[in-house]
Amino acid sequence: MITFLGTSAAVPTKKRNHIGIAFKYNGDIFLFDCGENIQRQFLYSPLSPMKIKAIFITHLHGDHILGLPGIIQSLSFLERKEDLLIFGPKGIKDIVKYSLSFGYCSINFNIKVFEIDSREPIDVYREEKFRIIAYPLEHFVDNYSYTFLEIKKPRLDIEKAKKLKVKIGPDLKRLKNGYPVRNIDGELIYPEDVLLPPKKGISLSYSGDTLPIKEYGKFLKDNGVDILIHEATYDDSLKDLAVESYHSTIGDAVKIADIAEVKSLILTHISARYDKDEDIYYKNVERYKKDCKFKIFVSEDLKSYNIKELIK
Structure with missing residues (x-):
């Protein structure tokens, strides 16, 4: 199950919280990005933050990391004992260190932080049943997408x-x-x-903030990724602004999904400008739905997606 705890771009709105995506797998939660207020968003979801096994930060802009101090301290208040794993670009160790120094707090569990510093795709986390690959994309600062690949035995x-x-x-x-x-x-x-050949496992990827990168789409295709969660901050009429701000439009995300040959594309990281007139955004999306070979969804706060439905 994939649950969107937040779907806004830089500025939160009345409808959209800062970005945060919870992927539940075998009882564990993998949290991709942790924007401000994510700890409270959990209260309105069917998920428990105590089940978070690892947090994967795409990049160090505030709307993707400001929820870390709150969620770490909340987990301590909830008497967490298990280790918490945190992955992110170079500098994430300092961010976690600062998070632990806010106010008077006592953390009763271990936090293991892993910094990623690679210009090539790299396995950052692997267990018997899955692997997670970081893929460098293009933003103002270092940004990594994360791809989850389930490993099935023959x-x-x-x-x-x-x-x-x-x-x-x-x-x-x-x-x-x-x-x-x-x-x-x-x-x-x-x-x-x-x-016999193994059955196809669950596969999904989350882009973080980025310009559209064709090589990323090819990487997803080569790895048989079925579900792509791609930022689409702007509608197509704002292409120039998207390029200037190192973001993607709806059309950009669709092109990457097309190259990747995914089964479902979920758009997220949506600009606050559409809070007042979201029809502009949704009408742009509808134009693509007619001809696409894959399903397209616009993420909404607290909406959950069943993996099986996404890969039909």
């Missing part, structure tokens, strides 16, 4: 294993884990003899 063809006289039991598990075994006739059976 499936076992039981019927084929039986025909090859593999013993039912531990040997099947060994084959699935990539080790050869001997069948009841003493013949060596290799994993590739009985394994």
Whole structure:
């Protein structure tokens, strides 16, 4: 499940909080960016901040980091004990250090901070079931997109294993884990003899603030990403302003999604100017929906998306 805790650009509005995106996977929450007031937004969502396993900061502009002091101190008040992981560009260690020095506070859990300093895609977090890749994009300051790729193991063809006289039991598990075994006739059976290709796992990417980068779209395509959350601060009529401010328009985001061949595009980081006349924005989006091969959504605060629905 993906829940948008905030969807505004630099300035929050009555309708949109500063940016924050919660991705729930296997009971854990991965929080992408942490704008001001994100801790309170959790109260209006079906999620618990205590389930946050890691926070991934795209860049160090205020609307993406000002919620860190509040959420860290709230987790301490809630008596968190588990480690909290925080990833971000160079300088994030200082930001966390300053966050811990605001007022009188006592943190009762460990915070592990990891700085990213790479001009190439790099794995920043990996477990048995998934990996998260940081991809450098283009903004006023260092900005990294984050791509989540679920790792699925190959499936076992039981019927084929039986025909090859593999013993039912531990040997099947060994084959699935990539080790050869001997069948009841003493013949060596290799994993590739009985394994089917793995099912496609969950895959999503969040851009952070950036100019549109075609190479990013190609990277997403090469990795089979199905869901793209891309900033679209402005409608297409403000292309010049988008370029000047190192942001993307609706059309820019659509082009990257098209290159990536995703199944769903979710637009976010929306300028406060549309709070008064959001029809301009939505009408621009509707023009693209007619011809796109993928679904397009405009993110709204506190709206959740079911992953299965997004990848249909």
